[in-house]
Amino acid sequence: MATVIIIDDSAAVRDQLRDALQNGGHTVIEAENGNDGLTKIVAAKTPDLVITDYNMPGLDGIAMLMKVKEQLSGSKFPIFMLTTETSEKLQAVGKEAGVIAWINKPFDPAKLLAAVNKVTSK
Numbered sequence: 001m002a003t004v005i006i007i008d009d010s011a012a013v014r015d016q017l018r019d020a021l022q023n024g025g026h027t028v029i030e031a032e033n034g035n036d037g038l039t040k041i042v043a044a045k046t047p048d049l050v051i052t053d054y055n056m057p058g059l060d061g062i063a064m065l066m067k068v069k070e071q072l073s074g075s076k077f078p079i080f081m082l083t084t085e086t087s088e089k090l091q092a093v094g095k096e097a098g099v100i101a102w103i104n105k106p107f108d109p110a111k112l113l114a115a116v117n118k119v120t121s122k
Helices: 011-023 034-044 061-071 088-096 109-120
Strands: 003-007 027-031 049-052 079-083 097-104
Touching: 003 011, 003 034, 011 027, 011 109, 027 034, 027 061, 034 061, 049 061, 049 109, 061 079, 061 088, 079 109, 088 097, 097 109
Parallel strands: 003 027, 003 049, 049 079, 079 097
Antiparallel strands: none
């Protein structure tokens, strides 16, 4: 299955994401903030999917994704933003940064897994 990098400063959210994804057969790499996420995405070079929070200490999700684009120019992989933020303006900025799905917290693990499977199926 897919290798998914999950980035969220909440250990509880990471636990919920990890459980849903691993139960679906995916490999999970965890990061606890935007700086850690940047490091892990760059190390992976082209993960199958990134699921990131927006509001995190250090780099927020969008700032992190912009830095990823700088460091891995030309790399393409799907990105989901999993957040409590609902601003349409913020969603537009996220789209420019490569976000293909904006998912509001709390999330439905089954629906999230279905979306992950859809974008990572080869």
